[in-house]
Amino acid sequence: MKILVCISKTPDTTSRIAFKDNNTGFDDAGVQWIINPYDEWYALVRAIELKEKDPTAVLHLITVGGADTEPIIRKALALGGDEAIRVNSSADDSFNISSQIATIARSGAYDLIFTGKETIDYNASSVGGMVAELLDMPFVSLATKFDLVGNTATISREIEGGEEVCEVSLPVVVSCQKGVAEQRIPNMRGIMASRTKPLKVVEPIAVDNLTAVVSYELPPAKSGVKLIDADNVAELVRLLNEEAKAI
Amino acid sequence: MVLIYVDQADGHIKKSGLEALTYGAALAIQMGVPAEAILLGTTTENLALLGSYGISKVHHAGSESLNTMDAQVYAKVISEAATKTGATVIIFSHNPTGKAVSSRVSAALKAGLVAGAVALPDTSNGFSVKKSVFSGKAFAHIAIQSGVKVISINPNSFYIKADAAGTATVETFVPTAQNAKITVTAVNKVTGEVPLTEAEIVVSGGRGLKGPENWGIVEDLAKVLHAATACSRPVADAHWRPHHEHVGQTGFQVAPNLYFAIGISGAIQHLAGVNRSKTIVVINKDAEAPFFKAADYGIVGDAFEVVPKLTAAIKQLKGIN
Numbered sequence: 001m002k003i004l005v006c007i008s009k010t011p012d013t014t015s016r017i018a019f020k021d022n023n024t025g026f027d028d029a030g031v032q033w034i035i036n037p038y039d040e041w042y043a044l045v046r047a048i049e050l051k052e053k054d055p056t057a058v059l060h061l062i063t064v065g066g067a068d069t070e071p072i073i074r075k076a077l078a079l080g081g082d083e084a085i086r087v088n089s090s091a092d093d094s095f096n097i098s099s100q101i102a103t104i105a106r107s108g109a110y111d112l113i114f115t116g117k118e119t120i121d122y123n124a125s126s127v128g129g130m131v132a133e134l135l136d137m138p139f140v141s142l143a144t145k146f147d148l149v150g151n152t153a154t155i156s157r158e159i160e161g162g163e164e165v166c167e168v169s170l171p172v173v174v175s176c177q178k179g180v181a182e183q184r185i186p187n188m189r190g191i192m193a194s195r196t197k198p199l200k201v202v203e204p205i206a207v208d209n210l211t212a213v214v215s216y217e218l219p220p221a222k223s224g225v226k227l228i229d230a231d232n233v234a235e236l237v238r239l240l241n242e243e244a245k246a247i
Numbered sequence: 248m249v250l251i252y253v254d255q256a257d258g259h260i261k262k263s264g265l266e267a268l269t270y271g272a273a274l275a276i277q278m279g280v281p282a283e284a285i286l287l288g289t290t291t292e293n294l295a296l297l298g299s300y301g302i303s304k305v306h307h308a309g310s311e312s313l314n315t316m317d318a319q320v321y322a323k324v325i326s327e328a329a330t331k332t333g334a335t336v337i338i339f340s341h342n343p344t345g346k347a348v349s350s351r352v353s354a355a356l357k358a359g360l361v362a363g364a365v366a367l368p369d370t371s372n373g374f375s376v377k378k379s380v381f382s383g384k385a386f387a388h389i390a391i392q393s394g395v396k397v398i399s400i401n402p403n404s405f406y407i408k409a410d411a412a413g414t415a416t417v418e419t420f421v422p423t424a425q426n427a428k429i430t431v432t433a434v435n436k437v438t439g440e441v442p443l444t445e446a447e448i449v450v451s452g453g454r455g456l457k458g459p460e461n462w463g464i465v466e467d468l469a470k471v472l473h474a475a476t477a478c479s480r481p482v483a484d485a486h487w488r489p490h491h492e493h494v495g496q497t498g499f500q501v502a503p504n505l506y507f508a509i510g511i512s513g514a515i516q517h518l519a520g521v522n523r524s525k526t527i528v529v530i531n532k533d534a535e536a537p538f539f540k541a542a543d544y545g546i547v548g549d550a551f552e553v554v555p556k557l558t559a560a561i562k563q564l565k566g567i568n
Binding site for chain 1: 256261263306316317318319322341342343344346347348349350351352353354355357358359360361362363374379380381383384385386387388389390391392395411423428429430431432433434435436437440442443444448470472490491493496497498500504505515516519522525530536539540541542543544545546548549552553556557560561564
């Protein structure tokens with residue numbers, strides 16, 4: 001079995017978000033970069049668990065980005081995986097990113113492709129579906145549980161107001177979220193091993209971007225909290241009814 | 248033409264589907280083109296009545312086999328319909344179905360996708376769409392450069408409007424036969440409760456409530472407001488409440504009109520899941536709780552005293568005994 005896990009680099013959750021160049025670019029000064037949490041905690045860890053159960057499984061990681069993504073992919077390799085592939089292209093359009101991943105995935109003939117449910121920067125939730133479409137594979141999104149017996153995957157996925165359990169034969173693309181696995185911390189052995197694991201750099205194929213960021217904006221600052229006395233709950237109800245028109 | 252995918256479950260159109268209709272119809276007026284809808288699977292709805300949302304035609308692919316959401320099949324059917332009808336913009340909700348299918352349709356048609364739109368596109372100079380980014384901490388305006396465009400809209404970002412005159416023409420759409428590769432073997436839905444991601448009002452509790460046995464005050468308040476209940480991550484991790492109630496960075500992201508945070512300190516990871524709420528009320532006995540900085544209204548006080556009083560005052564307002 002061959003597994004491919006898609007890894008994305010994102011600003012740390014607690015980063016202060018600011019923009020530069022007249023609000024046309026993300027200001028990364030002082031930003032700590034991390035592996036996108038959904039990719040790391042759920043997609044990657046579940047793939048590692050599958051490999052632990054079946055040591056013949058091959059586990060590759062892929063990222064699309066410049067050389068500055070290498071510390072992130074090394075960090076991912078410290079958790080597990082046999083080798084990593086970096087497609088040397090700027091990651092600024094979902095369709096372009098997906099086309100790069102699909103090209104590698106097609107030639108690698110992977111049985112299972114995992115992504116996180118979304119990245120915490122662009123929140124688009126789109127790369128998994130696009131990769132699946134480009135490979136004409138089934139796609140199970142927003143998975144909360146993933147089990148594999150032989151060639152059949154049993155997957156729980158989020159639906160509005162609950163979950164449903166579905167079955168699908170490999171190959172399949174799955175986007176993972178909370179429930180699929182538990183977060184792991186890399187150990188010293190993993191960190192040492194990650195330094196010598198192969199990290200292949202592949203040049204991108206030519207793809208036209210379908211989208212481009214025009215500008216960014218920050219939400220208007222909250223005007224400040226209106227504090228209401230704990231003994232005057234009726235005033236809160238009046239404000240919610242008359243001012244906020246929320247009840 | 249603007250083609251709107253209308254999502255339904257168990258034969259009923261979802262609220263998010265009606266939001267997509269309203270958005271698509273408004274965009275069609277802005278662009279001076281017709282708006283049409285597409286619906287998959289068997290339905291109990293009178294589809295002609297969807298005309299009141301401002302659309303002229305409904306394409307219904309009503310095969311029973313389409314009652315199961317297989318994104319691969321759905322994307323093929325919708326892409327085929329979009330190509331046949333000459334759609335230039337395709338609208339989805341950014342809900343679980345929309346997330347899985349819009350991305351596939353985008354790749355199939357090489358049509359640029361903006362996922363999670365919060366406003367109508369700006370068509371004055373090109374075509375750009377405002378969307379939420381950095382987990383609600385900012386917005387981006389994204390230009391779509393392809394001829395055909397795909398947009399998925401954030402749930403609860405648009406008020407549903409059904410005031411157009413006339414009915415829609417309903418046409419059966421027979422897609423090329425597809426073999427679903429996904430089989431659904433079980434559905435576990437929370438019944439009798441308001442689904443969290445669809446709720447207009449959410450009442451959420453945190454560690455300040457001290458234990459699962461104290462959730463009655465949260466549930467009572469939710470009941471009078473017809474609200475969904477939610478919780479913070481520590482509460483879900485301690486199994487005081489089920490995981491499907493966890494809102495925050497790693498749980499559900501919600502955007503209700505009104506969010507009550509009771510006994511939740513307001514860690515940045517929690518705020519990432521709720522900061523798109525229109526109005527936030529924080530009740531916490533710690534005046535220094537960071538959540539007050541993100542709130543519109545706040546009460547510094549003991550939840551066990553304040554919340555029952557609040558429930559009673561709302562009952563009085565609504566005339567409930």
